[in-house]
Amino acid sequence: MTKKILILDFGSQYTQLIARRVRELHVFCEIIPGHKPFEFTDDIQGIILSGSPMSVNDKDSTRPDLSPWANKVPILGICYGAQLIAQQNGGVVAQSENREYGRATIEVVKNDPLFEKTASTSQVWMSHGDSIQNLPENFIVLSKTAHIPVAAFKFTGYKNEVYGLQFHPEVTHSVEGSLILSNFLFNTCRCTPNFTPRSFITDAVKKINEQVKEGNVIMALSGGVDSTVAAYLIHKAIGKRLFCVFVDHGLLRKNEFEEVLESYHKTGLNVVGVKADKEFYSALKNVVEPEAKRKIIGKLFIDIFQKEAKKIPDVKYLGQGTIYPDVIESLPVHGQSETVKSHHNVGGLPEKMEVDLVEPLRFLFKDEVRLIGKELGIDPNILSRHPFPGPGLGIRIIGSVEPEKVKMLQEADAIFIHHLRESGEYDKVWQSGTVLLPVQSVGIMGDERTYEFTVALRAVTSIDGMTADWAHLPYDLIGKISNDIINKVKGINRVVYDVSSKPPATIEWE
Numbered sequence: 340m341t342k343k344i345l346i347l348d349f350g351s352q353y354t355q356l357i358a359r360r361v362r363e364l365h366v367f368c369e370i371i372p373g374h375k376p377f378e379f380t381d382d383i384q385g386i387i388l389s390g391s392p393m394s395v396n397d398k399d400s401t402r403p404d405l406s407p408w409a410n411k412v413p414i415l416g417i418c419y420g421a422q423l424i425a426q427q428n429g430g431v432v433a434q435s436e437n438r439e440y441g442r443a444t445i446e447v448v449k450n451d452p453l454f455e456k457t458a459s460t461s462q463v464w465m466s467h468g469d470s471i472q473n474l475p476e477n478f479i480v481l482s483k484t485a486h487i488p489v490a491a492f493k494f495t496g497y498k499n500e501v502y503g504l505q506f507h508p509e510v511t512h513s514v515e516g517s518l519i520l521s522n523f524l525f526n527t528c529r530c531t532p533n534f535t536p537r538s539f540i541t542d543a544v545k546k547i548n549e550q551v552k553e554g555n556v557i558m559a560l561s562g563g564v565d566s567t568v569a570a571y572l573i574h575k576a577i578g579k580r581l582f583c584v585f586v587d588h589g590l591l592r593k594n595e596f597e598e599v600l601e602s603y604h605k606t607g608l609n610v611v612g613v614k615a616d617k618e619f620y621s622a623l624k625n626v627v628e629p630e631a632k633r634k635i636i637g638k639l640f641i642d643i644f645q646k647e648a649k650k651i652p653d654v655k656y657l658g659q660g661t662i663y664p665d666v667i668e669s670l671p672v673h674g675q676s677e678t679v680k681s682h683h684n685v686g687g688l689p690e691k692m693e694v695d696l697v698e699p700l701r702f703l704f705k706d707e708v709r710l711i712g713k714e715l716g717i718d719p720n721i722l723s724r725h726p727f728p729g730p731g732l733g734i735r736i737i738g739s740v741e742p743e744k745v746k747m748l749q750e751a752d753a754i755f756i757h758h759l760r761e762s763g764e765y766d767k768v769w770q771s772g773t774v775l776l777p778v779q780s781v782g783i784m785g786d787e788r789t790y791e792f793t794v795a796l797r798a799v800t801s802i803d804g805m806t807a808d809w810a811h812l813p814y815d816l817i818g819k820i821s822n823d824i825i826n827k828v829k830g831i832n833r834v835v836y837d838v839s840s841k842p843p844a845t846i847e848w849e
Contacts, residue, residue, distance in 0.1 A: 341542055342384045342530065347373040349401050349419055351390035355663060355805060356509040357417070359704060360517055361387075365532035366524050370702065374401040385413045385528035388420025390507065394469050395422045395432050402427070409497035413527045421503025422469060424494060429475035435487065440466055442512060445482040445490045452526040453493070453502055453519060454481060463490070463506035463513040470505065500527050536714035540572065543699045547576035554655030556697055557648050559640070560585045560610060561729065562599030565660030565700060567721050568712040572699045573658050574608055575715070581658065582609045584647045586640065589616025589742070590731030592756070593749040602718065615643055616742075623733060623740040629849035632740065636730045648694075657694045661701050662708060705804055725770045726804065726846075734849040738777035743830075748775045750828045751794050758820045759798070768810050769801035774837075774848050782832035791832040796820065799846055807841040 344361055348354045348370050361368040371377055373389065386408050393400040405427055408414060416424045422432045443465045447454050471489040474480065477496040484490050487505060494501040502523065508516030524530045556573055560566050560583045573581045585603065587596040596612065603610040622635050648654045700708055705726065712722045728734055732752075736744050752773040759765040774795040782789040796817070801807035821834035 341367055341534075341538075342382050344368040344385050344387060344524065344528065344530065345377075345383050346370045346387045346389060347403075347420075348389050349373040349391035350393065351417075351419070352392075353507055353509055354389040355704075357387055357389060358663075358702070360509045360520050361524065362534060362707065364517070364521055364524055365534045366530045367534040373403065376403075379408065379411060383412055384530055385415070385524070387523075388414065388416040388423060390418035390420065390466070393419065394434075395419065395426050396469070405501075406497065409499055409501050411499070413499045413523070414501045415523050415527075416501075416503040417507060417509070418466065418505060421492070421505055422471060424501060424503045425471045425474060425478070425489075425492070428478070428494060428496060430471055430478065431473040432469050433472050434468055435470040443484050443486070443490075443506065445484050445506065447482045449479060449481045449493075451479075451481050451493060453491070453522050455522050455526060457515045457518055461513075461515045463508070463516065464510045465506050471503075502527075536710045539711060540575070540714060543572050544576045547573055547697060547699060550695075550697060551577050551580070551656055554653045555580045555582055555651055556656040556658045557644070557651060557654050557694075558583050558658030558697075559644065560599075560603060560608075561660075561727065562591075562595060562602070562721070562724070563660070563727055564705065564708055564712060564722055564724060565662050567660070567717060568708050568715065569658060569660035569698070569700050570608060571606075571712070571715045571717060573697060579609060582611070582651045582654070584611050584613060584644065586613045586615055586643055588619040588636065588640070588731060588733075589745060590619065590636075590733045590740070592727070592732075593753040602721070611647065613643060613647060615639075618643070619733075620740065620742055620745075625739055627738050629734060632733050632849070633730050636733055640729075655694055656697045658697045661696075661698045663702050663704055704802075706802060723766060725765075725768065725772075727772075728847055734847055735772055736775045737848060744775055747792065747828060747830045748773060748794070751775075751824045751831060754823045754827065755796055755820055758816060758823065762813075762816050764798075764810075764812060764816065767800070768798045768812075769804065769807060770846055771796075771798040771810075772847075773797070780833050784832065789832045791830050793833040793835060794824065794831055795835050795837050795848075797837045797846070797848070799841070801841075801846075804846065807846055809838045809840055812836075 344366055346357055346368055354370060358368050358370055402423060405424060426432045443463055444460055445463050446460050470487045474489060474492060477494060479493045480489055481493055482491040490505045492503045507513060508519045558570055560570060570583055585600055600612045619639055622639050623632060626632050626635060709722050732745055732748050733740050736748060755773050759771060774797060776793045776795055778793045779790050780793060798810035798812060799807040800810050817836055824831055824834055
């Protein structure tokens with residue numbers, strides 16, 4: 340039985356980062372909603388309580404009883420979680436006179452295994468309006484800041500150690516945050532660092548076999564990292580009972596359908612290629628609204644899938660390369676999350692196709708997926724490929740989708756990607772793409788006046804896609820790309836570069 344840390348999510352924007360840091364320390368963890376009851380199992384070695392946009396003093400805030408858990412395993416409360424621990428045991432939490440947002444310096448005032456090997460003073464990241472004003476008996480203050488008397492505490496009133504941190508150890512701005520988390524996992528919870536790509540593959544294959552005891556699995560492939568790694572895992576578990584479909588919706592990059600299909604045929608996977616560009620172009624005609632385009636593409640994708648599924652006997656499951664960013668941007672599965680945009684690879688498919696989902700990567704981040712793929716021996720060219728949205732160029736054409744626009748954008752995008760690869764910048768960038776804007780402007784080519792389209796180049800750097808900064812590409816490279824696109828792609832006479840970060844912008848424009 341794989342041991343794990345349970346993370347209770349109260350709606351914090353940093354909850355997924357807690358999971359990342361725990362897994363980076365090779366300890367398996369699972370995130371569950373903080374507002375729902377759960378069954379305590381013997382594989383849980385510790386519990387971490389996340390932060391929250393709520394106040395513990397709000398009438399509708401989530402306040403589960405912590406005492407049953409604390410008598411079974413250690414608990415670490417972060418920000419809201421720490422305040423919840425204090426309040427439930429007689430402490431006073433109130434709005435701070437000096438609120439702290441951003442960098443702060445803590446001073447360790449009591450030696451404890453939680454702060455083993457840390458400095459006596461350390462930079463941390465604060466994000467709170469409330470603070471713990473008073474602590475009752477059995478609470479020991481471990482650290483403070485210049486503005487608040489309780490930055491960290493230990494509670495000795497339960498069978499196991501219970502800690503609270505007012506700051507966020509999971510963010511990189513907390514310089515010794517990973518060390519503090521490591522101390523909790525290994526000094527307090529006695530975890531074993533055995534969660535590795537190899538162990539994940541072993542567990543994933545076992546779980547797939549347990550789920551797919553009979554019947555076949557159908558799965559869509561796109562040539563991307565997520566679907567490819569998921570397909571390899573499912574194939575490793577059930578072999579030829581996995582049937583893959585690669586749909587050309589006419590919104591892929593230039594020559595992508597042919598190149599990807601050929602690469603899959605070399606892997607031993609059962610893959611069928613389906614040309615459906617005309618159906619998608621027809622359905623998208625005159626559609627401008629982004630969500631409407633996504634939903635049309637998703638619905639037609641389902642219809643084509645249903646048609647292909649009927650050709651395969653005994654299909655009972657749908658395989659998907661869903662990863663964690665897809666989940667939290669699409670469905671409020673962990674409490675008070677807000678839907679940012681719909682993804683056609685999560686939600687909707689099982690209900691319409693009357694199949695169960697097989698999602699071996701559902702709670703992994705993109706960089707973790709790449710490590711799994713490397714362990715599986717997948718072609719490095721596939722693993723290094725930039726993320727590409729399921730709706731494809733349909734959401735990189737702002738406005739109506741037309742075949743002529745698609746061809747124009749494919750040519751411009753191919754030039755962009757070519758220059759990134761040739762310059763050595765491709766592997767430094769997390770995601771890149773070209774966006775066709777519904778903007779025409781005056782230009783001069785030779786002695787002739789032109790009135791043509793504008794494209795925006797988008798390139799970002801990131802670790803997991805949850806946040807991203809615009810890539811600082813060399814000016815001369817951007818100049819070469821612009822010059823090449825304008826000279827070689829008829830219909831485009833202007834190129835701009837997007838310098839927006841996520842947040843507040845998203846990586847894709849639509």
